[in-house]
Amino acid sequence: MILPPPFVPADSVFRGVGVGSAVVLGQAYVPVTLKTERRRLADIRAAEAEAERFLAAKAKLEADFREARDRLPTEVDPLDREIFDVYLSVLREPGLLKGVLDLILDGRINAEAAVSDILFRYREAVTSRLDPRADYLKDRADDLDQLLEAFTAALTGRERFPRGGFSELTVIIVRNLTPVELTALPRHSLGGIVAESGSATSHTALLAQALEIPAVMGVSGIVSRAASGRRVILDSAEGHVILGPDRDAVGFYRVRAASLAARHREIVRMAHIPAQTLDGAEVEVCGNLQLVDEIPAIMSYGGDGVGLYRTEMSYLSRRTLPGEEDLFGSYRRVLEAARPRPVTIRTLDLGADKIPQGLGSAFSTENQALGLRAIRFCLKHPDVFRVQLRAILRASVFGNMRVMIPMVSGMEEVEAAKAMIDETARELRAEGKEVAGRIPVGIMVEVPAAVCLAAELSAKCDFFSIGTNDLIQYSLALDRTNPEVTDLYQPLHPSILRMIKTVLDVGRKTGTPVSVCGGMAADPLSSALLVGMGARMLSLPYFDIPRIKRLIRMSFLSDLKRLALEALSASTSAEADRTVRSWLLKKHPDLLAA
Ligand code: PEP
Ligand code: MG
Numbered sequence: 281m282i283l284p285p286p287f288v289p290a291d292s293v294f295r296g297v298g299v300g301s302a303v304v305l306g307q308a309y310v311p312v313t314l315k316t317e318r319r320r321l322a323d324i325r326a327a328e329a330e331a332e333r334f335l336a337a338k339a340k341l342e343a344d345f346r347e348a349r350d351r352l353p354t355e356v357d358p359l360d361r362e363i364f365d366v367y368l369s370v371l372r373e374p375g376l377l378k379g380v381l382d383l384i385l386d387g388r389i390n391a392e393a394a395v396s397d398i399l400f401r402y403r404e405a406v407t408s409r410l411d412p413r414a415d416y417l418k419d420r421a422d423d424l425d426q427l428l429e430a431f432t433a434a435l436t437g438r439e440r441f442p443r444g445g446f447s448e449l450t451v452i453i454v455r456n457l458t459p460v461e462l463t464a465l466p467r468h469s470l471g472g473i474v475a476e477s478g479s480a481t482s483h484t485a486l487l488a489q490a491l492e493i494p495a496v497m498g499v500s501g502i503v504s505r506a507a508s509g510r511r512v513i514l515d516s517a518e519g520h521v522i523l524g525p526d527r528d529a530v531g532f533y534r535v536r537a538a539s540l541a542a543r544h545r546e547i548v549r550m551a552h553i554p555a556q557t558l559d560g561a562e563v564e565v566c567g568n569l570q571l572v573d574e575i576p577a578i579m580s581y582g583g584d585g586v587g588l589y590r591t592e593m594s595y596l597s598r599r600t601l602p603g604e605e606d607l608f609g610s611y612r613r614v615l616e617a618a619r620p621r622p623v624t625i626r627t628l629d630l631g632a633d634k635i636p637q638g639l640g641s642a643f644s645t646e647n648q649a650l651g652l653r654a655i656r657f658c659l660k661h662p663d664v665f666r667v668q669l670r671a672i673l674r675a676s677v678f679g680n681m682r683v684m685i686p687m688v689s690g691m692e693e694v695e696a697a698k699a700m701i702d703e704t705a706r707e708l709r710a711e712g713k714e715v716a717g718r719i720p721v722g723i724m725v726e727v728p729a730a731v732c733l734a735a736e737l738s739a740k741c742d743f744f745s746i747g748t749n750d751l752i753q754y755s756l757a758l759d760r761t762n763p764e765v766t767d768l769y770q771p772l773h774p775s776i777l778r779m780i781k782t783v784l785d786v787g788r789k790t791g792t793p794v795s796v797c798g799g800m801a802a803d804p805l806s807s808a809l810l811v812g813m814g815a816r817m818l819s820l821p822y823f824d825i826p827r828i829k830r831l832i833r834m835s836f837l838s839d840l841k842r843l844a845l846e847a848l849s850a851s852t853s854a855e856a857d858r859t860v861r862s863w864l865l866k867k868h869p870d871l872l873a874a
Contacts (some may be wrong), residue, residue, distance in 0.1 A: 284520055288529045289629040296474070296499035298519035299485045301823065302542070303537035304494055305530060306449040306471035308512040308523070310503060311440035313455065314432040318393040326683055327385050334380055334391040342371055344434075348460040353491070363459045367427055369600065370402070395431045399424050422477045424486075426458040445469045451514050453506040459487050467493075474499050474516040474521050485547065486571060496521050501870060532848060551582025555832040563811055565829050566622075566783040571611045575617045578822045582829060585621035588684070588745065588797040589594040589614060591668065592629045595636040595684045601664065607671035615679025622680045624745065624795075624819070625726065627670055627697070628665065629654040629686040633761050639664070649759055654687030663794050669704040676716035683721045685743055689729040694740045697721075714764020714809070726798070728752035734786040741792060745819070746783055746796025748806075752776055770853035771800045773855075777809065777848055784814040804831050804871045805860045811837070814843030831871055839867075 284293050349364035370376060376398055383394035403424045433440060433720030441452075445466030452465070455476045462473070462484055470493060478497035488495040494516035506512070508521055513522040513533045517540060522529055532626050550803060555563045566587030567578030571594070578586060594602060594610065594767045615623050631653025632638065635643050642661065644651055658665035672683060685697045698721055705715045725731060734744070748771060755775055758765040770776070780796070787794035795817035800806035802820035807828050810818065820828060843863050850856035864871065 283518075284515075284522060285529070285532050288522060288525065288532075292523050292525065294474075294496075294499045294502045294505075294521040294523070295519070296496040297479055297485075297517050298516040299488050299495040299497060300492065301517040301540065302472070302494040302514075302716075303517070303540055303564060304449070304451060304471040304514045305525075305533060305537065306451045306512060306514070307446075308453050308506050308508055308510050309441075309446060309450045310453045310506045310508045312438075313503075314429060314436060314438060314440065316392045316396045316428070316432055317390070319390040321384070321390060324385070324854065327388055330391050331381055331384050333435065334384060334394070337431060338371060338377075340434050341430055343369075343459055344430075344706070348463045351463055352487075353494055358411055361437050366423060367430075367460070368407050370424070370659040371429060376402075392432055392435050395435075396428055399428045399431075407627070409717045410851040422456065425477060426456050428814060430457055430460060432459050441465060451503055451512045451521075453512070455503050457484050459484050462487055462493070467491075472496075472516065474502060474512075474514060476500055476503055486573075487646040489571070489573060547582075551580070551826045551829065553582075553829070553833065555584075555810075555829040557832055557837040559838060561811075561837040562816065562822070563794075563832050564817040565825055565832070566624075566817065567822045567825060568794075568819050569614065572613055574822060575614050578825070579617065581822045581825045583621070583822060583825050583855065585680070586614065586618055586625075587795055587817060589623060589625045590629065591626060592634050594635075595628070595630060596634055601636065601639070601667070604667050604671045604674075607668060608674050610676045611671055611675035615675055615681060619679040622682055624682045624684050624722075624797075626684045626686055627655070627672070628658055628668055631657050649753065655685050655693050655697055656687065659693065661701075662700065666704060667699060669701060670708060673701070673705050673708055673715045673719070675711055677686050677714045681716065681719055682743065683719055684724060684743075685721070686724045686747070687727060687750070688725075688737070689727045690733065691736060694723060694737060698740070704853065710782065724750075724797075725783050725794075728755050728779065731782055734783050735790065738790040738792040743793045743795070744783060744787055745795045745797045746780055746815075748776070748780070748796060748800040751779065755779065771803070771806050772809075772850075772856040772860070773845065774848075774854045774856065775853055777813075777850075781813050781844075781848060788814060795819065802828065804828065804868065805857070807831065808835065808840055808864065809844050809847050809856075809861060811835075812840030812842075813848070827871055831868060834868060839863075 305459065321330055345364045345367050379398040380394045383389055383397060384391060403421050441461065446469040448469065449471040450469055451472045451474060453474045457473060457475050463699040472494040473488060474496050475484065476499055485497045486736060494514060496514055496516055496519050499521055502521060512525050513525050513529065555565045564584040566585045567583035568588040569575060569578060569586045570590050597811035613627060631643060631651060632649045652660060683701065685694065686696055701721060708715050722741045722743035722745060724747045725734065725744045730737060752769055752771060753760040756768065756773060760767050760769065784794050794815065796810050796815050797819035800810060801818040807818060809833060811832060818828065843860060846859050847856040850859060
């Protein structure tokens with residue numbers, strides 16, 4: 281992590297979650313906050329006029345949302361467009377219309393206050409329903425806050441942003457920015473966005489990423505300290521914002537902006553050189569994909585394909601489950617963009633901390649990581665699974681697809697999942713729809729039971745992919761989302777290294793290709809060991825691809841094998857860590873620092 285230099289006063293630095301990888305020096309624009317005023321209405325005539333005002337604002341918002349959706353560039357994923365459908369579906373809910381009209385006509389309160397009260401109830405329903413730590417629930421609550429702001433703007437007729445754009449490169453600093461506002465902002469003078477609400481997975485962040493607008497989200501307390509017209513620096517690579525920087529800070533960040541741009545050019549130039557060790561072993565380095573819009577980045581950062589497509593992500597940002605056509609459109613787009621490179625599409629890994637709004641009641645709130653998750657959920661809800669399988673299989677003819685089943689703990693699950701895949705393929709063919717002739721089907725090895733059964737499972741699987749994030753969670757018995765046990769979450773724990781080695785050895789003996797797609801693949805310390813232990817395919821976030829490829833290109837496999845043997849004989853994580861760290865410090869100090 282790059283911290284702001286010590287000469288930058290600490291109280292001018294604000295932190296959040298960065299979207300994109302850029303440094304922007306511009307002027308701040310802080311829109312006025314539209315307050316929700318509360319008034320009592322004098323009589324029924326006033327209440328009726330207020331109801332009319334509400335209905336007109338609602339109609340305007342519906343038109344604005346539809347227009348904003350249509351204004352998005354065609355390359356934005358169809359599923360990302362759904363953000364606007366989310367708003368439209370809230371607007372069209374009979375409960376909203378009735379609730380607001382009742383409050384206006386019977387409760388005699390003004391439209392702004394009535395809308396605010398009803399949306400507040402919705403918000404409470406969302407936040408009280410499930411695990412409050414889950415980011416996407418917070419995002420849904422933010423969606424409702426954004427809808428309230430949009431309503432207030434429509435009711436008061438006040439615009440938060442100048443229609444004609446800005447005269448200088450501008451960084452917008454807001455409490456909340458709705459996706460509609462984002463798409464309506466004039467792009468030529470827009471340097472970036474800083475928002476107090478939102479996270480990396482909030483809709484505004486996802487759209488900013490898709491539209492390549494640098495942003496820092498979730499920056500608390502910045503709006504009250506910022507003023508329009510003042511200079512501001514946004515570092516989206518590090519998630520920092522600096523208000524009112526002095527000359528030294530501006531000088532420092534100009535250099536950083538230039539070096540980031542140069543690094544980006546270098547990354548793109550080197551990224552496409554294959555990851556081959558100095559003694560000739562080839563390793564495929566693929567990208568992990570959450571959002572369809574990440575696919576161009578995986579390709580330009582030198583990904584050899586998609587090693588893990590986390591398809592459940594697009595289920596989380598919606599109020600309703602996606603339909604077959606939308607899913608098919610997204611999967612087809614990924615396959616076509618990656619072709620001829622492989623795309624490993626993972627079937628739904630819903631459950632644990634990934635519970636879509638429309639399915640909340642299907643999951644218990646107790647011990648979620650050990651509950652109905654991934655393939656367990658899919659087999660218990662074949663109606664949901666079948667829609668996804670149909671979309672996957674129909675997309676299979678558009679590229680080089682592999683299908684991967686998550687959280688397998690025994691043979692029966694693989695058999696049942698494969699039977700459903702076969703049955704769905706037969707059903708599609710009977711309908712005259714094309715399905716690829718042979719689609720490799722493999723599993724995530726991320727539950728200790730699957731490690732023990734690897735030899736048997738290999739007979740049923742075309743490939744394995746080791747999910748180290750869950751393998752660590754389930755082997756060391758620690759919830760990966762619980763901050764109280766973060767220090768115990770140790771990828772180099774001897775039990776983890778030995779389990780990974782076991783799976784790689786079974787793969788070699790049985791001819792089953794084994795990749796690694798958890799967080800260990802993205803870390804230079806552990807990825808050096810993975811290659812040394814025999815992994816020949818890694819899958820990681822796109823921005824880590826270039827440095828892991830570089831590490832491989834600059835290493836001898838013989839060295840990595842020796843290093844792995846030494847680390848495997850360690851009896852504690854600390855000992856393994858020391859071994860690898862000192863090797864990396866000697867051989868590739870730049871990678872350790874990066
Ligand atoms: C893993 O468990 O390592 C993995 C890659 O899957 P996810 O992080 O999506 O659970
Ligand atoms: Mg997992």
